[in-house]
Amino acid sequence: QVQLQESGPGLVKPSETLSLTCAVSGGSISNYYWSWIRQPPGKGLEWIGFIYYGGGTDYHPSLKSRVTMSLDTSRSQFSLRLSSATAADTAVYYCARGHYGDYGLSGLYYYLDVWGKGTTVIVSS
């Protein structure tokens, strides 16, 4: 049973870099697209981006200039860095395992089948 666990500082100062790590256990980190998703207090889900096990990345257009994701296959973990944090980045951050594919005429699919429990990050001085 694959499990994901987020870790990182729960409090980040404005203008600093928010850094989180997701540890993958009980399964392989290969052949999947590993995502970060966040949920501001009382609001809906927002996809931040994914990193493919081969190292390729795709980020949400609105966050692209501030986001960096990396993957450490030897440690079975992947990470998120979000620079120039503001109060608007306060949220519960989830990591998740993604499946991505192209069905031709049926289009693309990308779904998240395993999620971490989430970690709360507050951006405040």
Next chain:
Amino acid sequence: QSVLTQPPSASGTPGQRVTIVCSGSSSNIGSNSVNWYQQLPGTAPRLLIYRNNQRPSGVPDRFSGSKSATSASLAISGLQSDDEADYYCAAWDDSLSGHVVFGGGTKLTVL
């Protein structure tokens, strides 16, 4: 403002059938597959439906998904009190070099 549009709330009584609609556009639902997630209070989201109408192992067949043109629907039959949760639709969007978009979520209340 979410790219995919869902009603903010829905409700039903135990045993009833409830449908939640998710509206998008040609760059997301119109071109690609739709997924649905259930988020029980205080917990992480859980995959409920993927690739429009597929259920992961462990999801009861009371939950079903469908898609038509630029809209998708999640149907829950035989409503139970445990189904009270937030439900989110999501899809890949081909615009701006591609990214995932979510609906704003629908809070389902079991009366």
